[in-house]
Amino acid sequence: MSIQERIPMREQAPEERVKNFKSVPLGYSAKEAVSEAKRCLQCKNPLCEVGCPVRMKIKTIINYIANEDYKAAFLLSKADNAVPAITGRVCPQENQCEGKCILEKQNKAINIGKLFAFVADWAQENNVVENLQINENGKKVAIVGAGPAGITCAVDLRKLGYKVSLFEALHMAGGVLQYGIPPFRLPRDVVDYELSFLEKIGVEVKLNSIVGQNVDFENLKKEYDAIYLATGAGAPKFLNCAGEKLKGVYSANEFLIRVNLMKAYKFPKWDTPIICGDKVGIIGCGNVALDSARCAKRLGAKEVYILYRRTKKYAPARVEEIHHAEEEGIIFKEMVAPCKMTGTDEGWVNGIQLMKTKFKGVDKSGRERPVNVENSEHVFELDTVVNALGTTPNRLFLSKVPELDTYNWGGIKTNDNFMTNIDGVFAGGDALTGGSTVIEAMGDGRNAADAIHEYIS
Numbered sequence: 182m183s184i185q186e187r188i189p190m191r192e193q194a195p196e197e198r199v200k201n202f203k204s205v206p207l208g209y210s211a212k213e214a215v216s217e218a219k220r221c222l223q224c225k226n227p228l229c230e231v232g233c234p235v236r237m238k239i240k241t242i243i244n245y246i247a248n249e250d251y252k253a254a255f256l257l258s259k260a261d262n263a264v265p266a267i268t269g270r271v272c273p274q275e276n277q278c279e280g281k282c283i284l285e286k287q288n289k290a291i292n293i294g295k296l297f298a299f300v301a302d303w304a305q306e307n308n309v310v311e312n313l314q315i316n317e318n319g320k321k322v323a324i325v326g327a328g329p330a331g332i333t334c335a336v337d338l339r340k341l342g343y344k345v346s347l348f349e350a351l352h353m354a355g356g357v358l359q360y361g362i363p364p365f366r367l368p369r370d371v372v373d374y375e376l377s378f379l380e381k382i383g384v385e386v387k388l389n390s391i392v393g394q395n396v397d398f399e400n401l402k403k404e405y406d407a408i409y410l411a412t413g414a415g416a417p418k419f420l421n422c423a424g425e426k427l428k429g430v431y432s433a434n435e436f437l438i439r440v441n442l443m444k445a446y447k448f449p450k451w452d453t454p455i456i457c458g459d460k461v462g463i464i465g466c467g468n469v470a471l472d473s474a475r476c477a478k479r480l481g482a483k484e485v486y487i488l489y490r491r492t493k494k495y496a497p498a499r500v501e502e503i504h505h506a507e508e509e510g511i512i513f514k515e516m517v518a519p520c521k522m523t524g525t526d527e528g529w530v531n532g533i534q535l536m537k538t539k540f541k542g543v544d545k546s547g548r549e550r551p552v553n554v555e556n557s558e559h560v561f562e563l564d565t566v567v568n569a570l571g572t573t574p575n576r577l578f579l580s581k582v583p584e585l586d587t588y589n590w591g592g593i594k595t596n597d598n599f600m601t602n603i604d605g606v607f608a609g610g611d612a613l614t615g616g617s618t619v620i621e622a623m624g625d626g627r628n629a630a631d632a633i634h635e636y637i638s
């Protein structure tokens with residue numbers, strides 16, 4: 182039987198979209214969504230569901246869409262996923278649900294992410310919301326960090342009747358969804374709408390509340406029946422090489438926070454400045470690197486290079502993002518490793534010294550291991566460098582709770598029930614695993630909510 186091709190997603194044309202920060206995909210129409218859903222084989226044992234960390238009933242949801250029952254599709258998505266409009270847009274589906282789809286063997290996996298985004302957007306346009314009957318149980322849980330892990334845990338516990346207070350250091354909830362992922366991948370009206378659900382169901386969101394600084398951790402332990410730490414991994418890793426402190430060298434965290442959270446792309450309407458030159462080099466090839474590269478392009482850089490020590494075949498970034506970056510003219514300079522930055526007498530970066538790499542053996546991740554080629558140093562001229570080597574948990578918070586057991590690299594240790602060595606204090610998301618994915622963090626949040634419920638009950 183020949184399988185019909187995926188229904189293509191309409192998108193802003195590359196030459197247009199590099200001039201704005203609006204969503205690249207334009208979303209399925211109802212007719213397109215139904216046609217895409219009808220391609221689903223409705224497998225007896227749906228492998229797509231095995232790949233979903235929040236346990237969504239993917240097969241049934243798709244069947245509802247195929248039958249144009251969008252309301253039922255939405256309510257079933259929302260039962261397991263607090264923010265389906267967000268995960269539909271940013272999940273690396275190729276490694277999860279879509280990667281497991283039986284049609285993937287022919288490169289024609291159902292476009293599950295875009296279908297779920299369609300359904301969630303439809304619900305917003307038609308004012309369809311989950312109508313929850315919450316039976317208060319009189320117990321209180323504090324959640325530290327309002328990123329995907331904290332939000333998911335908050336929603337699940339609230340549905341079980343807990344009084345939930347969500348403490349967030351920043352002036353907005355969302356974590357990386359708000360300060361990291363750019364609006365052309367995740368429009369902010371989508372994030373705002375999804376998060377408005379928290380207050381609708383009675384989660385108390387306490388912004389500008391830094392636990393360990395202006396909120397005392399010991400008091401939380403006294404006031405609440407349990408605490409969930411979902412503080413993420415927001416501290417950048419550095420190369421620790423010469424020239425890294427030159428002007429024009431950013432960590433990806435700073436670059437993306439300026440652009441996305443502090444709206445530097447709207448300067449001078451917004452008052453956050455950002456200096457982005459004509460020739461920009463981004464070190465790394467994960468989602469963070471590609472987001473930085475695509476932001477630099479939109480800020481007006483003429484040439485933007487991804488500097489990567491492997492080939493893009495091994496890149497951790499989402500396939501869709503690599504494809505979009507290439508369409509937008511981002512240049513991939515593969516098999517190079519940075520050694521140091523060079524600068525002008527005035528202290529501005531003007532280049533980066535690179536070494537060529539070659540593959541030798543395989544590393545822990547199962548990927549080819551890059552090693553530097555001797556005597557291959559060469560300087561590559563640039564006027565802005567963004568270091569996107571990855572992130573680690575925030576040490577400042579950990580330093581305020583020295584009794585908390587952590588790994589040397591900063592990850593919080595827990596037992597199989599997600600509880601730390603402190604009784605009643607649980608942890609999850611990137612704070613536990615290091616930089617991961619939105620849906621993995623949400624899966625952690627769900628599992629922790631179950632464990633907290635069991636602990637308190």
Ligand SMILES: Cc1cc2nc3c(=O)[nH]c(=O)nc-3n(C[C@H](O)[C@H](O)[C@H](O)COP(=O)(O)OP(=O)(O)OC[C@H]3O[C@@H](n4cnc5c(N)ncnc54)[C@H](O)[C@@H]3O)c2cc1C
Pocket residue numbers: 271272273325326327328329330331348349350351354355356357358361362390391392393411412413414415437468469472499575578609610611612616617618619620622
């Ligand atoms: C630029 C970028 C792009 C990404 N792209 C993708 C993608 O396309 N798809 C994908 O699946 N994943 C992506 N990721 C990874 C994903 O966003 C993270 O894995 C996920 O957000 C982790 O969720 P979290 O809740 O554990 O932490 P976070 O999202 O980091 O949230 C933690 C929250 O805790 C708050 N906090 C920290 N300390 C305190 C404190 N002491 N008191 C109170 N609040 C505190 C922080 O302010 C933050 O809001 C990306 C990450 C980045 C940085």
